[in-house]
Amino acid sequence: MTEMTIPIGPQHPLLKEPLSIELDVSGERVVGGRVNIGYVHRGIERLCQQRTYAQNTALVERICGICSHAHTTAYCQAVESLMGLAIPERAAYIRVLMCELERIHSHLLWLGVLAEAIGFTTIFMYAWRDREMILDMMEELSGGRIAHAANIVGGVRVDISPEQVELLLQRLRAFDEQMAFFRELIDRDRSFHRRTLGIGRVSLDMVHAYSMVGPPARASGCDVDLRRDAPYAAYSSLAFDVITADGGDVWSRAQVRLQETIQSVRLCQQVLQELPEGDLATRAPRRVAPGEAVARVESPRGELFYYVRSDGSDRPARVKMRTPTLPMLLALQYTLPGLETADVAAVIAGADLCIACADR
Amino acid sequence: MDATAIERTLGQACSAPVELLPLATCAELFVDIPSASLLAAMEGLMREHDLYHLTTITALRDGDGFLVLYHLWLGGGLTLRVRCSGAPPSLPSVCHLLPVAEWYEREVHDLFGIRFEGHPNLKPLLLPEDWVGPPPMLAEETP
Amino acid sequence: MDIAIRLLQVLVFPGTLYLVAMALFLNWVDRKLVALWQGRVGPPPFQPLADLIKLLAKEDITTKGTPAVASALLPIAAMTCTMTASLFVPVGNDVIHSFQGDLIVALFLLSFPSLAYFLAGWITPSVYGVLGGNRALLQYFTYEVPMLLGMAIPAVYSRSWSIMTLVDAQHGYHWHLFVLPIGFVVALIGLIGKLERVPFDIPHAKSEIGAGPLTEYSGRKLALWRLTVMLQTLVGINLLVAVYLGGADRIWLQWGFLVYLAKVVVLMVGLAFIQVLYARLRIDQMAEIGWRLLVPLGLLQMVVTIWIGG
Numbered sequence: 001m002t003e004m005t006i007p008i009g010p011q012h013p014l015l016k017e018p019l020s021i022e023l024d025v026s027g028e029r030v031v032g033g034r035v036n037i038g039y040v041h042r043g044i045e046r047l048c049q050q051r052t053y054a055q056n057t058a059l060v061e062r063i064c065g066i067c068s069h070a071h072t073t074a075y076c077q078a079v080e081s082l083m084g085l086a087i088p089e090r091a092a093y094i095r096v097l098m099c100e101l102e103r104i105h106s107h108l109l110w111l112g113v114l115a116e117a118i119g120f121t122t123i124f125m126y127a128w129r130d131r132e133m134i135l136d137m138m139e140e141l142s143g144g145r146i147a148h149a150a151n152i153v154g155g156v157r158v159d160i161s162p163e164q165v166e167l168l169l170q171r172l173r174a175f176d177e178q179m180a181f182f183r184e185l186i187d188r189d190r191s192f193h194r195r196t197l198g199i200g201r202v203s204l205d206m207v208h209a210y211s212m213v214g215p216p217a218r219a220s221g222c223d224v225d226l227r228r229d230a231p232y233a234a235y236s237s238l239a240f241d242v243i244t245a246d247g248g249d250v251w252s253r254a255q256v257r258l259q260e261t262i263q264s265v266r267l268c269q270q271v272l273q274e275l276p277e278g279d280l281a282t283r284a285p286r287r288v289a290p291g292e293a294v295a296r297v298e299s300p301r302g303e304l305f306y307y308v309r310s311d312g313s314d315r316p317a318r319v320k321m322r323t324p325t326l327p328m329l330l331a332l333q334y335t336l337p338g339l340e341t342a343d344v345a346a347v348i349a350g351a352d353l354c355i356a357c358a359d360r
Numbered sequence: 361m362d363a364t365a366i367e368r369t370l371g372q373a374c375s376a377p378v379e380l381l382p383l384a385t386c387a388e389l390f391v392d393i394p395s396a397s398l399l400a401a402m403e404g405l406m407r408e409h410d411l412y413h414l415t416t417i418t419a420l421r422d423g424d425g426f427l428v429l430y431h432l433w434l435g436g437g438l439t440l441r442v443r444c445s446g447a448p449p450s451l452p453s454v455c456h457l458l459p460v461a462e463w464y465e466r467e468v469h470d471l472f473g474i475r476f477e478g479h480p481n482l483k484p485l486l487l488p489e490d491w492v493g494p495p496p497m498l499a500e501e502t503p
Numbered sequence: 504m505d506i507a508i509r510l511l512q513v514l515v516f517p518g519t520l521y522l523v524a525m526a527l528f529l530n531w532v533d534r535k536l537v538a539l540w541q542g543r544v545g546p547p548p549f550q551p552l553a554d555l556i557k558l559l560a561k562e563d564i565t566t567k568g569t570p571a572v573a574s575a576l577l578p579i580a581a582m583t584c585t586m587t588a589s590l591f592v593p594v595g596n597d598v599i600h601s602f603q604g605d606l607i608v609a610l611f612l613l614s615f616p617s618l619a620y621f622l623a624g625w626i627t628p629s630v631y632g633v634l635g636g637n638r639a640l641l642q643y644f645t646y647e648v649p650m651l652l653g654m655a656i657p658a659v660y661s662r663s664w665s666i667m668t669l670v671d672a673q674h675g676y677h678w679h680l681f682v683l684p685i686g687f688v689v690a691l692i693g694l695i696g697k698l699e700r701v702p703f704d705i706p707h708a709k710s711e712i713g714a715g716p717l718t719e720y721s722g723r724k725l726a727l728w729r730l731t732v733m734l735q736t737l738v739g740i741n742l743l744v745a746v747y748l749g750g751a752d753r754i755w756l757q758w759g760f761l762v763y764l765a766k767v768v769v770l771m772v773g774l775a776f777i778q779v780l781y782a783r784l785r786i787d788q789m790a791e792i793g794w795r796l797l798v799p800l801g802l803l804q805m806v807v808t809i810w811i812g813g
Contacts, residue, residue: 004634081383084385120783125543305431309420340787
């Protein structure tokens with residue numbers, strides 16, 4: 001049996017961001033693996049200590065491209081807790097809208113990446129084409145496709161006019177029809193099944209051992225979703241289902257993410273139809289009294305955690321962020337042995353990794 | 361999350377009463393634990409309160425020493441706050457209880473220089489292997 | 504005079520110049536259709552030529568540890584074998600040389616480029632190259648058999664091992680496709696596997712092992728390899744058209760050529776369509792389809808052919 005070490009990364013066509021996975025393979029079976037991160041470490045936590053609370057909103061948005069709004073939501077929530085600020089209801093609803101739109105576009109991006117990894121380029125093209133509908137919506141609302149700068153400490157900066165509400169509802173209806181196609185695909189397409197069904201199974205025990213979060217955890221039967229279990233923003237006033245599955249394989253994760261996308265469309269429609277009147281933001285003080293606060297937000301990849309500590313000045317004494325990809329990467333390292341080499345691409349792509357988030 | 365029951369478990373682990381302090385700012389509970397009782401506290405929580413989710417480990421400088429926060433999720437947020445001092449600063453590792461701690465402790469070691477006794481693999485996580493210099497979070501401010 | 508005509512045939516039409524131009528054209532058809540079906544715009548017609556020219560201008564690096572002479576000779580050998588095989592495959596109504604047994608010679612020559620492709624990966628020190636080479640070799644074994652079976656079945660049916668004779672035997676629209684449909688399917692899928700197109704493109708699966716055997720190649724050598732793959736596609740399709748679809752159906756001159764051209768393009772469209780429909784198969788799934796499905800089907804068709812005689 002040929003034994004060799006295949007380096008996946010730091011530069012590799014499979015990866016969207018620099019990450020190093022060293023696979024020890026024997027023939028066509030993986031016998032060991034090591035995951036190394038740190039290639040995109042920018043020292044954000046330290047940078048946060050050198051900027052004011054308001055400036056940090058812009059900084060944390062740039063930790064990641066696909067969950068940028070989740071980062072600012074969590075950060076702003078933590079700082080608002082520190083300041084004892086309550087944001088207006090309208091702002092809470094708009095935050096939810098942007099969060100859910102971001103979830104949809106992130107899941108579609110992931111679907112395209114998975115399809116590309118298993119050689120199904122057609123699905124990659126279709127998923128990203130439909131993703132454009134969502135990105136256009138976000139650009140109309142906030143002026144940016146990826147970096148929206150929608151959140152500020154105290155509320156949101158972005159408003160929605162009644163005409164925009166109508167337009168967005170129309171677009172969401174059209175988008176919902178497109179999603180029916182992907183649902184069919186995941187359910188029926190045999191070619192897709194052959195590459196994802198039963199591949200990379202993760203048990204509930206592993207989920208608990210590695211504190212996995214988000215759709216991969218829910219796809220293994222872990223029924224935790226912060227939007228329902230610890231509601232933030234306007235989630236306590238909105239109705240949606242938490243999607244779980246039992247398989248724990250790549251196909252189950254695809255199912256969960258796709259169903260979540262459909263739930264997100266539902267949430268967006270509710271927000272647009274029930275949007276309350278009011279201010280967009282509460283004025284935030286520049287200096288913050290000493291204290292500490294925690295915010296947990298359900299980003300597209302799972303639980304995003306922020307801890308902010310203040311010492312009375314206008315700059316935070318400590319900002320700590322834990323992104324959902326970190327436990328996923330560690331779990332990946334222990335899931336790889338035992339896989340067939342040809343399935344590694346599907347498992348890595350199916351894990352929905354955001355390395356920029358993990359490295360900060 | 362039953363705060364009284366958790367207080368009891370932690371009090372047993374620390375052999376001294378502890379008080380769970382809800383934060384004034386948000387719905388999370390913080391509790392101070394002496395570093396010698398950290399492992400016992402974790403074990404107690406795992407045994408009696410079904411703890412499995414360690415969100416992360418935060419370290420911050422506090423005067424001459426460090427505060428290391430273990431953020432947990434038990435249906436609600438609970439944080440164990442441990443003071444760590446000494447030169448070099450060190451704490452027992454919780455890897456054997458909560459495998460995910462492997463990377464969080466590596467990160468704290470990288471950025472703050474705190475050692476974790478019993479950690480299987482304390483290599484740099486975020487920093488390059490050939491990093492030379494003080495832990496980045498402790499470095500002096502450049503003007 | 505005769506020699507001059509021969510030279511013109513070999514070098515221009517239906518020889519080298521025509522083959523290269525046609526290969527580039529078919530590559531464009533492939534890419535344009537796949538793009539349109541995927542909701543994109545696709546490249547303009549001169550794109551394949553532009554890609555080749557760009558590659559020729561790039562630096563040609565030979566990785567340390569790769570034998571320089573071998574790595575330079577392999578693509579040339581592959582291309583030479585492909586073009587020599589096309590000497591016997593009719594283009595429209597013309598064939599440069601024809602004799603009994605030229606089908607076997609053509610198929611034999613066409614197996615060399617696959618071996619050269621695998622070797623090209625093996626001689627590089629890159630993990631991706633070696634792993635890609637392994638997969639290419641496995642796939643070559645698995646799909647050469649159905650393709651050879653598929654191509655041999657019409658020969659057994661029409662009792663001739665000369666391609667031109669097989670074309671003539673289908674005169675009057677008695678295409679072998681209608682009599683031996685299973686054989687056609689087996690040969691077609693065998694060809695897709697041999698050409699390493701989706702769903703059988705695992706040896707150069709971009710998302711897994713870089714570019715497979717050709718990972719370490721650049722510049723002129725890569726251009727030669729790309730051209731060889733395009734030529735292989737063309738010659739493979741030509742062979743299928745001649746042996747199963749009746750070639751130019753004995754229609755004379757330019758009309759015959761156009762008929763033949765239409766068939767070639769239709770087959771290319773079919774291959775492009777299959778590419779769009781499926782995900783890439785894993786290596787064991789690919790092997791399973793080859794040995795458990797195609798070979799038995801091919802053997803079945805062969806038995807039926809021998810039994811019904813001809």
